Amino acid sequence: MTSAVPDIAGRVVRWQASHGRSTLPWQNTRDPYRVWLSEIMLQQTQVKTVLAYYDRFLQRFPDVQALAAASLDDVLGHWSGLGYYSRARNLHRCAQAVVQQHGGQFPRSAAQLQELPGIGRSTAAAIASFCWDERSAILDGNVKRVLTRALAFGGDLAQLAAERALWDKATQLLPEAAADMPRYTQGLMDLGATVCLSRQPSCLLCPLEPVCEARKRQEVDRYPVKTRKLKRTAQSLWLLRARSAEGEVFLEKRPTPGVWAGLYCLPVFDSRESLEQAMPARLRERLDDEPAFVHVLTHKDLHLHPVALTVEAAALKKLQGTWFGRAEWPALGLPTPVRRLLSEAG
DNA sequence: GTCCAGGATT
DNA sequence: AATCCTGGAC
Numbered sequence: 042m043t044s045a046v047p048d049i050a051g052r053v054v055r056w057q058a059s060h061g062r063s064t065l066p067w068q069n070t071r072d073p074y075r076v077w078l079s080e081i082m083l084q085q086t087q088v089k090t091v092l093a094y095y096d097r098f099l100q101r102f103p104d105v106q107a108l109a110a111a112s113l114d115d116v117l118g119h120w121s122g123l124g125y126y127s128r129a130r131n132l133h134r135c136a137q138a139v140v141q142q143h144g145g146q147f148p149r150s151a152a153q154l155q156e157l158p159g160i161g162r163s164t165a166a167a168i169a170s171f172c173w174d175e176r177s178a179i180l181d182g183n184v185k186r187v188l189t190r191a192l193a194f195g196g197d198l199a200q201l202a203a204e205r206a207l208w209d210k211a212t213q214l215l216p217e218a219a220a221d222m223p224r225y226t227q228g229l230m231d232l233g234a235t236v237c238l239s240r241q242p243s244c245l246l247c248p249l250e251p252v253c254e255a256r257k258r259q260e261v262d263r264y265p266v267k268t269r270k271l272k273r274t275a276q277s278l279w280l281l282r283a284r285s286a287e288g289e290v291f292l293e294k295r296p297t298p299g300v301w302a303g304l305y306c307l308p309v310f311d312s313r314e315s316l317e318q319a320m321p322a323r324l325r326e327r328l329d330d331e332p333a334f335v336h337v338l339t340h341k342d343l344h345l346h347p348v349a350l351t352v353e354a355a356a357l358k359k360l361q362g363t364w365f366g367r368a369e370w371p372a373l374g375l376p377t378p379v380r381r382l383l384s385e386a387g
Numbered sequence: 388g389t390c391c392a393g394g395a396t397t
Numbered sequence: 398a399a400t401c402c403t404g405g406a407c
Contacts, residue, residue, distance in 0.1 A: 085393040090404065124402030127396075161395050182393050239392070240406080271391095298397090300401075339401055377403065 047252040049191060050216035050225055056248035057228030062235070066095055068227070073147040073172045074105045077135075080164045081128050084181075088234065094123055106145055108136035117303055117374025126374070130303060131159025151177040162208075170222040178211035179226055183233025188214070189265035190237060193254035198267045273337075277344040279316045280307040282331070282382060285354045290370055290383055293362035300338065305373045307347075307382070308360055316348060319360055324352060336378045347382055 062068070065088065067079030078098065082091045098119050102108040108116070113133050120129035135158045139147055147154065151169035154160050160168070162180070169175035180188075185198060188211055196203025216225050236243045242261060244250050255261045283291040292305040310316040317325045331347040354364050365373065370383060 081394095083393095084395075085402080087393085087404070122403080124404090125394085127401065128394090131395080159395070163394070298400085302401085337402085340399070 049214050049249060049252065050221065052248040052252070053228035053232065054216060054221050054224050057224045057231060060246075060248075061224075061228050061231040066092070071172045073168055075099070076168050076171050077147065077160075077164075078132075080167050081132055081159060082123065084128060084164065085125055086123060090123070094119070105136050105139050105147070108133065109140040113303065114374060118372050121304070121374045122377050122380065124377075126302060126304060128159060129374075130297075134158040135160065147172075149173050151175055167226060170226040174219040174222045176215050176219050176222055178208065178215055179229065180208055180211050181230075181233075183237075184211070184229045185265050186239060187229055187233045187237045187249070190242075190255040190261055191249050191253050193258060193260070194264065195266055198265055199269055203266075271340075273340060273342055275342045275344060277311075277333075277346060279310040279313050279346045279348055280379070280382070281310070281316055281319075281360075282307055282347045282349045283357060284349070284351050285364060286351065287354075287366070289354065289364040289366050291357055291360070291362050291364055292370065292373070292375075293360070300343075301376045303374065304376055304379075305365075305370075306376060306379050308362055313346070313348070320350075321356060321359070324350065324356060327351070334378070343378075345378060 065079075067075055070076065079091070079095060082095060082098075101119055102111060102116070111133070113130065116129050116133045117126060120126060120132075123129075138157055139145060147168070148157075149169070149172075151162075151165040154165035154168055155162055163184075166175070166177035166179045169177050170179070185207065188194065188207060189198075192210060194203075194207055194210065196206055198204055198207065216222065232247065232249070236247050237249075244253070244256055244261060247253065247256075250256055253261075255264050281291070285291075291308065293308050295301045295304050295306050295309075297303050308316075308319070310319065313330075317328070327350055329349040331349055333344055333346045336343045336345055375383070
């Protein structure tokens, strides 16, 4: 044993067995469909949020064949509210690729999994290690935090070279025994989610505390190093909130790509003037401006201006879109702010 | 209210 | 390097 690294893997594996999570609905299975679905949902999304979606999604789409056979609208309807809707579009495409190109079986290596839509390097490694014990490293945001602290890795993760170097470190740290891979991978995720927190980490509860370089130097909060320039722009949008006398709502489908791609949405306009011009003159005086509110995306603040209007259904025949009744629209793929607006209206 | 965390695609 | 969403902490 000439390695300079301490036995991090063994510590993680033993800690996972005694203190890690073991009752989440996507654990205690090696079914790649269930593991894959959970990993996609958990991208950029916290466990608590996913818990509200996972079982319901599985009930509607119990296997990869059912998902592949479903319409994209149906899939987006069950994803509605989870955010980052390209994940749902890629999920659907991936299911179809598995059925059509792999005979309904997920390919059994991380390298092949990574060829599929929506599965990047880390997600591929997670699936392969959980389902088939493959010795392949994950490196999501939580794990980056654990590893950069344990190693006092000071490279700037905004730089490609540092990112590559950390992937190499993560690979070197893997347990030697393939059979330990599921527990090791789960342990790293658990540590990042429950102990090695971004703010106020619980170092006293951490199995890596005795070997953690950042802890040793009392510099835990300096890792990971990432110089990011999040420059958020602002944009105003006007939303036509039309209701018919029968209580139906008027929705249009969003184009792909773009914000809310593929989802149903109230008709969107760049200005109040363009909203007015899109409808018959006799209706313009009945427009009712409602309080604006801000909806935040990663890269822009959307200032949303709802404009209400009650009309007979035929009055908007110049606009693209469809009327949906109370029995229909709740099941559609809707962005959260639009769903909220519709709910408030009754 | 403000700030922040969190992968893959193009 | 830019794009894509929501929820939780403070």
